[in-house]
Amino acid sequence: MPDVVVIGAGIVGAACAHYAAEAGLTVTVVDRGPVASGTTGAGEGNILVSDKEPGPELDLALLSATLWRELTDPAGPCALAAEYEPKGGLVVASSAGTMSVLADFASCQAKSGVEHSVAADPREIEPDLTPKLAGGVFYPQDAQVQPMLATAALLARATRRGAARLATGTEVTGLLRAGDRVAGVRTERGDIHAGAVVNAAGTWGGEIAAMAGTELPVAPRRGFILVTEPLVTPRIRHKVYTAAYITDVSDDSAALATSAVVESTMAGTVLIGASRERVGFDRTPSVPALRTLAAQAVALFPGLADRHVIRTYCGFRPYTPDHLPVIGEDPHTPGLFHACGHEGAGVGLAPATGHLVARLLTGGAVPFDLTPFRPGRFA
Amino acid sequence: MDEQAPDYDLAVIGGGPAGLAGAAAAAREGLSVVLLDAGPRLGGQFYRHRPGEEPARLKALRRGLASGVEVLLEHRVWSVERRPPGFAVHCLAGTRDERPVAVGARALLIATGAHDLALPFPGWDLPGVMTAGGAQALLKGGVLAGRRIVVAGTGPFLLPVAASLARAGARVAGVFEAGPLRAPALALLRRPGRLAEAAEYGRSLLEHRIPYRGRRAVIAARGGDRLTHVTVARVDAAWRPAGGFVEIECDALAVGYGFVPQLELAVQLGCRLGPGPAVAVDAGRRTSVPGVYAAGETTGVGGADLAEVEGRVAGRAAAADLGRGPRPDPGLSRLADRLTAFARSLRDAYPVRDGWRAWLAGDTLVCRCEEVPYSRVREALALGATDARSVKLLARPGMGWCQGRMCGYAVACLSGEDPALVTPSRPVAQPIRLGALASGDAERP
Numbered sequence: 151m152p153d154v155v156v157i158g159a160g161i162v163g164a165a166c167a168h169y170a171a172e173a174g175l176t177v178t179v180v181d182r183g184p185v186a187s188g189t190t191g192a193g194e195g196n197i198l199v200s201d202k203e204p205g206p207e208l209d210l211a212l213l214s215a216t217l218w219r220e221l222t223d224p225a226g227p228c229a230l231a232a233e234y235e236p237k238g239g240l241v242v243a244s245s246a247g248t249m250s251v252l253a254d255f256a257s258c259q260a261k262s263g264v265e266h267s268v269a270a271d272p273r274e275i276e277p278d279l280t281p282k283l284a285g286g287v288f289y290p291q292d293a294q295v296q297p298m299l300a301t302a303a304l305l306a307r308a309t310r311r312g313a314a315r316l317a318t319g320t321e322v323t324g325l326l327r328a329g330d331r332v333a334g335v336r337t338e339r340g341d342i343h344a345g346a347v348v349n350a351a352g353t354w355g356g357e358i359a360a361m362a363g364t365e366l367p368v369a370p371r372r373g374f375i376l377v378t379e380p381l382v383t384p385r386i387r388h389k390v391y392t393a394a395y396i397t398d399v400s401d402d403s404a405a406l407a408t409s410a411v412v413e414s415t416m417a418g419t420v421l422i423g424a425s426r427e428r429v430g431f432d433r434t435p436s437v438p439a440l441r442t443l444a445a446q447a448v449a450l451f452p453g454l455a456d457r458h459v460i461r462t463y464c465g466f467r468p469y470t471p472d473h474l475p476v477i478g479e480d481p482h483t484p485g486l487f488h489a490c491g492h493e494g495a496g497v498g499l500a501p502a503t504g505h506l507v508a509r510l511l512t513g514g515a516v517p518f519d520l521t522p523f524r525p526g527r528f529a
Numbered sequence: 530m531d532e533q534a535p536d537y538d539l540a541v542i543g544g545g546p547a548g549l550a551g552a553a554a555a556a557r558e559g560l561s562v563v564l565l566d567a568g569p570r571l572g573g574q575f576y577r578h579r580p581g582e583e584p585a586r587l588k589a590l591r592r593g594l595a596s597g598v599e600v601l602l603e604h605r606v607w608s609v610e611r612r613p614p615g616f617a618v619h620c621l622a623g624t625r626d627e628r629p630v631a632v633g634a635r636a637l638l639i640a641t642g643a644h645d646l647a648l649p650f651p652g653w654d655l656p657g658v659m660t661a662g663g664a665q666a667l668l669k670g671g672v673l674a675g676r677r678i679v680v681a682g683t684g685p686f687l688l689p690v691a692a693s694l695a696r697a698g699a700r701v702a703g704v705f706e707a708g709p710l711r712a713p714a715l716a717l718l719r720r721p722g723r724l725a726e727a728a729e730y731g732r733s734l735l736e737h738r739i740p741y742r743g744r745r746a747v748i749a750a751r752g753g754d755r756l757t758h759v760t761v762a763r764v765d766a767a768w769r770p771a772g773g774f775v776e777i778e779c780d781a782l783a784v785g786y787g788f789v790p791q792l793e794l795a796v797q798l799g800c801r802l803g804p805g806p807a808v809a810v811d812a813g814r815r816t817s818v819p820g821v822y823a824a825g826e827t828t829g830v831g832g833a834d835l836a837e838v839e840g841r842v843a844g845r846a847a848a849a850d851l852g853r854g855p856r857p858d859p860g861l862s863r864l865a866d867r868l869t870a871f872a873r874s875l876r877d878a879y880p881v882r883d884g885w886r887a888w889l890a891g892d893t894l895v896c897r898c899e900e901v902p903y904s905r906v907r908e909a910l911a912l913g914a915t916d917a918r919s920v921k922l923l924a925r926p927g928m929g930w931c932q933g934r935m936c937g938y939a940v941a942c943l944s945g946e947d948p949a950l951v952t953p954s955r956p957v958a959q960p961i962r963l964g965a966l967a968s969g970d971a972e973r974p
Contacts, residue, residue, distance in 0.1 A: 159913065183915075183916075183919075184913060184914050184915040184916055184918075184919035185912065185913035185914065185919060185923075186919065186922060186923075187916075187918065187919055187922075191918070191919070191922045298919075298922040298923050299923060302909075302912035302913055302914075302923055303912070305912075305913060306911075306912055306913070316913055318913055318915050319915060376963075376966075377928075378963070379930060379960065417899070417925065417928075419928075422963075433954075434610075434797075434799060435608060435610065435797055435956035435957075436610075437608055437610055437617075437619060440956075440957070440966060441966055441967060441969060444963045444964075444966035444967040445967035445968075447963060447967075448963050448964055448967045454963045454964075455962065455963055455964030455967070456962060456963075456964060457962065457963055458960040458961060458962055458963070459957055459960065459961050459962075459963055459966060460929070460930055460932065460957070460960045461928070461932055461955065461956070461957055462956045462957050463956075464956075
């Protein structure tokens with residue numbers, strides 16, 4: 151019998167399993183699909199501090215940025231092979247007005263520990279950008295990983311050390327209880343008893359919470375990503391996005407909002423995100439969404455106009471009404487911990503989430519106030 | 530262009546036998562029809578030809594278009610979507626400039642055919658190795674794939690390929706059928722008309738002294754810069770190598786293990802698939818999405834004769850559903866049933882067996898676009914991938930230019946999935962320049 155069952159083999163579940171195992175616990179990770187088959191496998195691997203306003207999410211992002219560096223440090227104990235690139239992010243503004251808002255935003259972030267430098271001419275940092283920009287802000291702490299590899303590598307490390315077991319193709323159908331407390335999970339393949347359960351089911355986290363009678367309003371927010379053929383030019387060295395991205399992320403409307411985030415990968419392809427719409431779990435390709443992403447990417451990098459998109463994919467971000475993840479013990483069911491609802495920042499926030507959940511599981515001190523993330527806040 | 534009446538009653542995608550027959554049948558019933566094809570000439574893969582050498586049957590099919598079918602050649606469809614009260618077909622027109630064009634229609638007939646089913650083996654990425662369909666297409670375009678050619682794979686398609694290569698002057702060093710040789714005879718007995726055709730291929734092989742061997746497979750292609758010889762092995766019933774290794778000199782290898790229907794447009798629209806890798810249709814070739822019809826290889830590989838009949842059925846059904854009410858044609862339905870039964874027996878007679886995996890070495894490329902060797906696929910499986918999609922996410926097979934058309938079947942098998950049950954999701958069916966995607970479609974072709 152493991153100490154903990156983690157529901158969800160995405161990046162957040164993998165990080166929870168990793169840090170729980172590091173803390174000396176034994177873990178079983180269950181997922182109805184293969185590893186990284188939900189939102190993790192449909193993302194870009196963003197590790198961003200640049201898009202977060204000062205507050206609890208930024209604290210989480212800054213801790214995560216440090217933990218990602220540790221996890222992937224080739225000389226460190228984990229040395230995860232996950233295509234980690236500390237490439238930095240460049241946020242650009244098309245008008246002087248937007249530029250001054252952006253610069254103010256960056257100075258506020260600086261007080262929380264976000265490093266940045268203002269670039270009067272963003273083309274000094276990213277030479278193939280359009281000349282029609284009013285300026286930009288460079289954020290050296292922004293980074294990127296290949297999220298599926300990162301997930302698989304974290305899980306593999308925990309299982310190799312004998313601290314974790316991975317049960318893919320295993321759907322959780324209910325929670326086991328001992329009095330008020332959770333005592334494990336019921337699955338299609340039998341019961342797994344454990345002293346604690348972590349709900350890392352991402353966009354589907356609300357369904358798991360409902361099994362405990364807790365309402366977590368986690369809803370899917372669809373995003374499309376365009377993938378180009380492998381490119382040499384235009385050169386895209388950093389994560390580049392427009393200032394509009396920040397307002398789109400915090401926007402609440404269900405309608406389509408797009409603000410291109412453009413970045414290259416180690417495979418040579420360029421990824422172009424990120425559209426946001428709340429349309430349920432609808433995978434029907436949306437030509438308007440693809441068109442807008444393409445237009446915005448070309449506006450940033452005119453040299454992209456001549457390059458081919460060879461595929462697209464879409465995924466469903468776990469959206470919560472206040473855009474904050476849910477991290478903490480269930481209000482009614484002791485032993486059940488939620489770690490879901492990270493919207494589009496799951497990869498970036500995963501290590502900090504896992505680190506905090508491991509602390510909660512072992513009764514250790516947490517480095518900051520978790521009240522804003524508490525699961526009971528929606529009641 | 531929203532809120533406008535669609536440009537046409539019916540848009541037919543694909544100008545092969547199914548699309549040609551479907552467009553003609555619908556136009557005959559009074560529908561306004563547009564027929565779109567990616568190629569520079571009508572005919573599809575089956576009737577591919579050089580200018581001025583149009584096959585007689587194609588000429589006859591094309592005559593059927595005279596009554597009001599608008600033909601748009603060199604229009605590659607990259608996306609189809611619902612646009613009430615009909616559908617929008619997004620195309621790239623022209624060969625180089627890729628002009629984005631949208632066509633609106635009240636109904637759609639998907640007749641996009643099939644592509645070769647390829648299996649990986651050591652050396653299959655050498656220049657000189659190609660699919661049987663590829664060799665055939667080259668020949669129809671007037672290019673002989675090599676001087677000394679080996680043909681291998683499974684299924685009756687290998688015979689016309691070998692015969693036509695030999696007729697065009699190549700020395701065909703052998704035809705190697707991985708299944709047992711008696712299979713074709715059994716299948717052909719169900720449609721005696723085809724015996725004559727088979728006998729002709731037989732005569733052709735004899736005349737050119739081409740050895741035709743069963744239970745033999747090309748398990749490796751060898752050479753430095755390009756193909757110089759292949760290794761042929763005897764294989765057991767599961768296609769595992771079972772001795773009898775022979776090296777055969779050649780400068781070209783044409784391999785064909787059957788065909789994979791092109792389903793992505795139907796998938797984009799949400800059409801139900803199955804059984805097997807095919808769009809599900811009723812007797813009128815209606816898919817599960819009202820207003821969308823499918824015919825030809827997209828509904829199950831069955832050859833040109835069946836595709837043509839299916840196209841006619843679909844064209845008539847589309848007309849009937851749009852209120853034109855053509856008279857029922859029971860003869861056509863009976864013919865479709867008979868041809869379908871024959872196609873099914875042929876498909877059943879030439880299954881792809883699992884033992885081809887034993888041909889692979891760790892460094893054998895499974896995905897050529899992304900250069901993913903078999904060893905990386907195994908690593909992905911060890912990391913917790915349990916299906917084709919998760920293998921793709923961890924090891925990249927199928928992420929390249931062809932979007933898994935070449936390696937999809939093999940990757941599904943190697944991932945422990947039934948390839949027939951994997952839904953080919955390609956929301957962008959053709960590579961499209963970002964500039965073209967961004968600029969939007971021209972209003973009318």
